[in-house]
Amino acid sequence: MQRHLSAFLLSALALALPILAGPSRADEPMQGLFKAHQACPALQSIRKQTNPGDVKLQPERSYKLLAKNKPDASYYRVEVEGASPPERWVPVDCGETANASGKAPEPAAPAEPGSAAGEGGRAYVFAVSWQPAFCEGLPDKTECRTQTADRFDATHFTLHGLWPQPRRLAYCGVPQADIEADRSKHWDRLPEPVLQPATRRALEQAMPGTASFLDRHEWVEHGSCFFEKSAEAYFSREVALIAQLNASPVRKLFADNIGRQIQASAIRAAFDAGFGAGAGERVRVACKRDGDRRLIVELTIGLRGDVGDNPSLSTLIAGASPTDAGCSAGLVDRVGLQ
Structure with missing residues (x-):
């Protein structure tokens, strides 16, 4: 009897040990x-x-x-x-x-708001930067060394990119040598996108990163997968979209609060005011640490639909899926290293 009891206890202990040790x-x-x-x-x-x-x-x-x-x-x-x-x-x-x-999935993030060409049209992520915060981490970039308080990007959103979804949709038909140059960040070696002079001027204002060849990178990785295989169409429509954002209550909220903290809820409410009820649910706020400060560095906005000659940001946002808010609050940075 004692031998059977000992065997039982040893067996139970063997079963319990992996649970205790795990x-x-x-x-x-x-x-x-x-x-x-x-x-x-x-x-x-x-x-x-x-x-x-x-x-x-x-x-x-x-x-x-x-x-x-x-x-x-x-x-x-x-x-x-x-x-x-x-x-x-x-x-x-x-x-x-x-x-x-x-097991408990989060709402779809703007990086993947939907399939590339499913019901409701093509899906995109529209990424816009708050340039002073971006430059806190990369002060040696040309566009950051030359930034001034009276320049456009000190008080307006700037273009990061328009990214066809899903994210694996990249480098469409791009030569391997250009892919390798892009991934190694030798963007100066990439071909310059062919643009009309007026589009080039508008892009250089809206995307100060053109000074560091950001436009070449964006065209090779993302623009090459745009449904129209034309750099002119891709960038001119991006410029049109960010112009609508910069004419909205969202830009005013940021410009009025430079040097102060704002909540993601306030940003989402400004999107609702500017682009229709529910628009804010399609926006994710990205922040970064700068010492003891948390700066708002970027907004990623889900879009779905046809980005045509006269794109409507309101319509494209309304077609996208809701996402999580991301960073709950952050500081609107001012020009210059703080």
Whole structure:
């Protein structure tokens, strides 16, 4: 009898040990990709803020998404190849998710508002920057060294890009040599988009990054997949869309609050006021850390429909899917290193 009891206890203990030894995680599994916008520290432990190897994410690179730390996530767990250990935690406002899903999936992020050409038309992400915040992290870029308080981009949104969706839709028909030059950030080696003089002038105002050949990068990676294979059509319509944004209550909200913090809820309300009820639900706010400040650096806006000769931002926003708000609040930065 004692031998049978001992065998039973050993068997029960063997079953219990894997449970006791296994990781006790409250995080929720996710699938998809996380695209970094900043060189954020990649932590092994959120609580201890440990970072073996002083690992940082590479801006504009995508990482395998593994989990979020809670339903209302403040950190995502991603896989960083070459790091030891490779599973790391990064703040949600370090970038954006694409194709994200899991046990408790979040609303679709602007990086993936829908299929490229499904019911309701083509889908896009329209990304616009707040240039002073962008320049805090990259002060040596030509467009940042020359920025002044009276220049257009000090008080207006600027173009980052118009990205056909899904995100895997990139480099359509682009020669391999240009793809390699783009990925290695040798944008000066890329062909210059062919534009009418008036379009070029308007683009240089709306996209100060043309001084660093951002237009070449955007055309090669994203514009090459635009439904009209014409740089003139692609950029002139982007310019038309951002002109509508800069004439809206959203731009006024930012310009009136330079040097102050604003809430994502206020940004979304301004979109509703300017582009119709529900428009704000299609907007995601991206922030970055600058010392002890959290700056609003970019808005990503979901669009769906035909971006034709006279595109309507209101109509295109209304066709997109809702998304999460992203960063809950941030500072509207002013020109100059703070």
